[in-house]
Amino acid sequence: SEDYSLLQYDDLSSSPQLFTPMSPYGVDLPIQTTEDVLFGSQFNQPKELPTDFSVDLSFLPDITQDNKEQNLSEYGHETQKELDGSISRNEDSSVFMDESSLSYLDATQPSPEASGMCPPMTPMTPMTPVTPASESSGIVPQLQNIVSTVNLACKLDLKNIALRARNAEYNPKRFAAVIMRIREPRTTALIFSSGKIVCTGAKSEEQSRLAARKYARVVQKLGFPAKFLDFKIQNMVGSCDVRFPIRLEGLVLTHPQFSSYEPELFPGLIYRMVKPRIVLLIFVSGKVVLTGAKERSEIYEAFENIYPILKAFKKAS
Amino acid sequence: MAARGCCPSCGSAALVEDAHYAQQQLVCAACGCVLAEGLLTTTYTEEEHLREVTYSQSTGQKEQLSRCLQRGIRRVRDICKVLQLPTVFEETAVSYFQRALQHTSFHLVSLEKKELLGGCCVFVTCRQHNWPLTMGTICSLLYAKQELFASVYLSLQKELGLSVPALSLADLVKTHLNSFRLFQHAADIPAPFVEDKEKMVARTMQIVELAGETWLVTGRHPVPIVTAAAFLSWQSLQPAARLTCTFARFCKLAGVDLPPPAHLRLKELLEILLRMASKLAWLRVFNMDKKTVVKHIGDLLQHRIFLLKNAFCLEDEEEQCATALSEGSPSSPPAAGGAAQEKGHPLEGKRQREGSPRPLLPPCLINPRKRLRTAALSASDSAITGDEPISDSEIEQYLRGPEEVRAFRKAKAWQ
Numbered sequence: 001s002e003d004y005s006l007l008q009y010d011d012l013s014s015s016p017q018l019f020t021p022m023s024p025y026g027v028d029l030p031i032q033t034t035e036d037v038l039f040g041s042q043f044n045q046p047k048e049l050p051t052d053f054s055v056d057l058s059f060l061p062d063i064t065q066d067n068k069e070q071n072l073s074e075y076g077h078e079t080q081k082e083l084d085g086s087i088s089r090n091e092d093s094s095v096f097m098d099e100s101s102l103s104y105l106d107a108t109q110p111s112p113e114a115s116g117m118c119p120p121m122t123p124m125t126p127m128t129p130v131t132p133a134s135e136s137s138g139i140v141p142q143l144q145n146i147v148s149t150v151n152l153a154c155k156l157d158l159k160n161i162a163l164r165a166r167n168a169e170y171n172p173k174r175f176a177a178v179i180m181r182i183r184e185p186r187t188t189a190l191i192f193s194s195g196k197i198v199c200t201g202a203k204s205e206e207q208s209r210l211a212a213r214k215y216a217r218v219v220q221k222l223g224f225p226a227k228f229l230d231f232k233i234q235n236m237v238g239s240c241d242v243r244f245p246i247r248l249e250g251l252v253l254t255h256p257q258f259s260s261y262e263p264e265l266f267p268g269l270i271y272r273m274v275k276p277r278i279v280l281l282i283f284v285s286g287k288v289v290l291t292g293a294k295e296r297s298e299i300y301e302a303f304e305n306i307y308p309i310l311k312a313f314k315k316a317s
Numbered sequence: 318m319a320a321r322g323c324c325p326s327c328g329s330a331a332l333v334e335d336a337h338y339a340q341q342q343l344v345c346a347a348c349g350c351v352l353a354e355g356l357l358t359t360t361y362t363e364e365e366h367l368r369e370v371t372y373s374q375s376t377g378q379k380e381q382l383s384r385c386l387q388r389g390i391r392r393v394r395d396i397c398k399v400l401q402l403p404t405v406f407e408e409t410a411v412s413y414f415q416r417a418l419q420h421t422s423f424h425l426v427s428l429e430k431k432e433l434l435g436g437c438c439v440f441v442t443c444r445q446h447n448w449p450l451t452m453g454t455i456c457s458l459l460y461a462k463q464e465l466f467a468s469v470y471l472s473l474q475k476e477l478g479l480s481v482p483a484l485s486l487a488d489l490v491k492t493h494l495n496s497f498r499l500f501q502h503a504a505d506i507p508a509p510f511v512e513d514k515e516k517m518v519a520r521t522m523q524i525v526e527l528a529g530e531t532w533l534v535t536g537r538h539p540v541p542i543v544t545a546a547a548f549l550s551w552q553s554l555q556p557a558a559r560l561t562c563t564f565a566r567f568c569k570l571a572g573v574d575l576p577p578p579a580h581l582r583l584k585e586l587l588e589i590l591l592r593m594a595s596k597l598a599w600l601r602v603f604n605m606d607k608k609t610v611v612k613h614i615g616d617l618l619q620h621r622i623f624l625l626k627n628a629f630c631l632e633d634e635e636e637q638c639a640t641a642l643s644e645g646s647p648s649s650p651p652a653a654g655g656a657a658q659e660k661g662h663p664l665e666g667k668r669q670r671e672g673s674p675r676p677l678l679p680p681c682l683i684n685p686r687k688r689l690r691t692a693a694l695s696a697s698d699s700a701i702t703g704d705e706p707i708s709d710s711e712i713e714q715y716l717r718g719p720e721e722v723r724a725f726r727k728a729k730a731w732q
Contacts, residue, residue, distance in 0.1 A: 163729075164722055167715045182715065185701075209703030217712045245679050248535050249483050256480040264452045264484075265467045267536035284536040284679045 137307040141238035141290055141299050145201060146208040148233045152195040152216055152226040161191065164222055180215060187211040191219065195226070198234075205233055205296065236293040240303060242286040244314045251282070251313055271306065278302035282310070326350045385431065389414055393435040396458060400450070406442045413438040413477065420476045433461050433469045440470065444481045449488035451540060486529065486539055490522050493543045498572040499551065506570055509558035512551055520550035523618045524586065530625060531589045532679040533582065541579035544568065545586055548579075553614035560608055585680055592675070593617050593624040629677035 158178045162170035168191075170178045178191040187201040187208070197215055202208035212231060219226045248269040252261040261269040268289075271280040276298040281289040288306065293299045323330050324345035331346035343353040382390075393414050397407040414435055417423050423434055436459045443450040452470070456463050474481060499506065500514040524546035528534050534542055548567050552559045564583060568575035587607045594605045597620065600613060610617075617624060675683070717725065 163725060164717050165715055166717055180715075184711075204699070204701065206701040206703035210701055210705060210707075213703075214707055214712065217707050218715055221709075221712050221716060245532060245535075245682060249529075252483050256482065260471070260474060260481070261483055262452075262467075262470075263534075263536055264538055264540075265470075283681075284532065285681045 136304060137242070139240050139242065139303070139307070141240040141288070141303045143203055143236060143238045143296065143299070144289075145235075145237040146203065146205060146233060147198065147200045147235040148202070148205075148208040148212055148231060150197050150199070150212045150216065150231040151229040152197060152219060152224070153229050154195045154225050154227070156191065156193050156195055156219065156224055158191070158193050161219065161222055165218060167218075180218065182211060182214055182218075185211045189215045191215065205236075208233065233294060235291065236296060236299060237289065237291040238293070238299040238303075239287065239289045242288060242307065242310055244286050244310075245284055246282060246286055246310055247313055248282065248284055251309070255309070273302050273305060275305075276301050280306055282306070286310075322352070324348060324350055324352065385428075386415065386418055389418065389431055389435050392432060393439060396436060396439050396455075399458065400439070400443075402439070402443065402448065406439070406446065406448070409445075410435075410438045410442040413441060413473075413479075416477060417473055422472060422476055429461075430465070430469055433459060433466055434473065436461065436466070437470045437473045441473065441479055441481055444484065445479075447482065447485050447488060449485055449492045451484070451489065453540065484539060486525055486534065486543070487522055489539055490525055490543050490546075491518060493540065493573075494518050494521060494547060496573060497547065499570065507558075509555060510562070510570060512554055516554060517547065517550055520554065520614075520618070521547045523621075524550055524614070527589065527618065527621055527625075528582075528586060530621075531629070531677060533585050533589070535679060536681075537582070538576070538578060541576040542582050544573065544576060544579045545582040547571075548583065549586060549590075549611065549614060552611045556612040560611060590614060590617055592628040593621065596624050596627045625677070628674060630674040 158170055158172070158176075161178050161180075162168045165178075165180065167182060168178045168180045175190075176192070180189045180191055181187070182189075185202050185207040187199055189200070189211070190198040192198075197212060199208055199212045199215060202211050209231060213228060216226050216228050248261050248263075251269055251271075252259040255271070258273065259269050259271050268281045268283045271282055273280060277292060278290050278298055279292045280302060281291075283289075288303065288310075290299045290302050293302070322332060324332060324347065327345060327348040327350065329345055329347035332343055332352060333346050335342050335344050340354060342351050344351055390411050393410050394407055397410060417434055417438065418431070423431070426434075436455045440450060440452065440455045442448075452463065452466060455461075456466050459466070473479070494514070494517065497517075499510060499512050500517075502508070502511050521543065525534070525543060528542055528546060545564075548564055551567065552562070562570075564580065565575055587610065590610050591605055591607070594600045594610050594613060594617060597613075597616065600616075603609065605613075
């Protein structure tokens with residue numbers, strides 16, 4: 001079985017470290033390593049601290065060493081906050097952190113190391129270069145839209161579908177597909193006569209998959225032999241707010257190869273990041289839109305890459 | 318035919334035209350020195366008229382270029398000539414155009430887009446040399462829709478990987494004011510409205526810089542800002558005579574367009590100036606309003622650094638005080654030592670009077686539009702795995718019953 005004592009986190013010297021050393025890690029910490037639950041819980045602060053720490057971890061997926069390192073190096077600071085919330089009960093109340101501030105921690109906070117309760121942790125070798133937690137933003141981009149496609153592998157009679165489905169609209173003169181909507185998850189689908197579906201509007205990958213399955217079911221119930229092949233997430237859009245105004249004209253001067261800022265055309269700066277290959281729309285208000293991702297991690301990585309650049313700008317102005 | 322001149326080697330005046338094989342030569346009859354050789358010509362008519370046939374024509378260089386490319390290049394050169402750009406720009410623009418047309422994404426576009434492509438190349442060249450050309454100008458030259466121009470421009474930038482520096486506002490002020498008609502006396506312009514160009518340019522630049530420092534420029538179209546700044550500077554140079562003139566009238570007299578956002582920019586500029594005026598010692602006694610503050614723009618601009626610092630609390634102080642309030646930590650470093658006192662209490666500041674400092678932020682942050690914030694994923698949503706079972710009843714709610722289908726079919730039959 002996995003040795004969870006290896007679940008250390010890099011460079012958290014400036015973040016409050018609240019765990020008691022090395023004691024049965026696996027038992028003490030309700031670690032949720034599946035990404036979506038991790039981030040879902042960011043927005044879902046439990047009202048009370050969980051007092052029961054005996055957790056059955058057998059549900060955790062098999063994590064290979066690579067996966068683990070990557071997950072932890074990238075999301076180490078996120079899980080850190082999870083731990084903070086749950087462990088602080090064991091510590092002095094002076095280091096207790098308010099639940100609501102967990103999501104937006106500015107990581108340049110003083111650490112309670114002063115109180116002398118943090119043991120040195122063995123750092124793991126990260127797969128990707130880790131930004132020290134003192135610079136990590138503490139802001140998590142929120143996914144706004146997921147676009148996915150799936151192949152039903154059968155030809156469809158769009159007129160028939162539009163006739164027999166309540167939630168469908170079909171105007172062949174304008175567009176050669178049926179536009180269908182479902183309420184839960186609230187999404188829209190474009191259904192083509194070739195049997196391919198484009199599903200948009202979901203807020204998470206799982207929602208998108210569930211929605212696509214529901215559309216496939218509708219088509220099935222209408223009498224077509226629909227399958228569910230090659231489901232693929234094509235694009236993910238996220239957004240967040242850095243909470244300070246940004247001098248776009250300065251940013252385009254320091255990063256001309258990546259930035260395109262044309263106030264005559266569009267009020268935001270278009271930043272084409274190379275690694276990961278994400279397009280960011282940066283606005284003067286500090287709001288950032290990230291798009292072009294095939295995976296959630298790309299959005300988070302892109303934001304962590306841009307945040308220090310934006311922050312440097314803020315001080316310079 | 319009689320040859321002219323003297324032979325350079327022997328000085329003899331006896332020069333004859335002779336043919337060496339088929340090549341015409343000008344030879345000295347005395348010493349045999351060849352003075353000039355005939356030019357290679359391609360057509361008999363050219364030879365007859367003794368006109369030089371240029372290299373590009375004789376080597377078929379032009380024929381190698383497609384007609385479309387030739388036409389495009391000619392158009393690019395014409396645009397450069399109309400804008401009176403230096404020849405260097407012309408060459409650069411033509412080379413960009415040729416490079417661009419080779420790309421698959423531009424090779425097969427419509428003629429309209431190819432014409433826009435030429436304009437885009439000129440535009441990019443100008444911007445790279447910091448020549449303040451706006452998209453509006455190019456679009457009007459090309460009779461193009463700005464959205465189409467924008468899409469061609471962005472794809473050009475991406476395909477050729479060009480880095481285009483931002484438009485320099487200072488240069489834009491100069492070029493924009495060049496088109497104003499208020500610098501010379503004319504029949505339709507009242508005498509007190511005529512202004513000295515240098516003074517107006519200088520003051521407009523200062524106001525535009527002020528707008529830049531106070532976040533009025535970032536993200537906004539530059540021309541309305543310059544127009545509003547020009548109006549304010551013009552009014553302030555002779556307020557007595559000009560305060561009664563409206564913005565619209567000013568633009569009409571100056572012979573320029575009044576872009577719709579300019580009114581808002583004017584309002585924002587006046588708000589900034591009023592706040593600054595409230596900090597100027599000898600103006601505090603007056604009740605300033607939008608009209609009267611114009612009279613004092615000169616003073617305000619002169620002391621703008623001091624006034625900006627006092628009229629607005631800087632944004633990093635705002636952020637510091639936000640974290641200070643939430644954490645109460647003494648170790649977070651204050652941005653400016655002296656201002657540390659204020660930042661803890663931005664709202665209950667020392668200046669309790671009307672001119673209490675507001676944060677220096679872009680207008681979109683000061684007056685946020687009420688927007689429906691999309692709620693974050695709820696607990697139930699985030700627990701979705703994507704593999705949940707789908708109930709029949711849920712799907713059936715989306716399907717029409719047979720009577721409904723019949724009724725719908727009947728209704729549709731009317732269409």
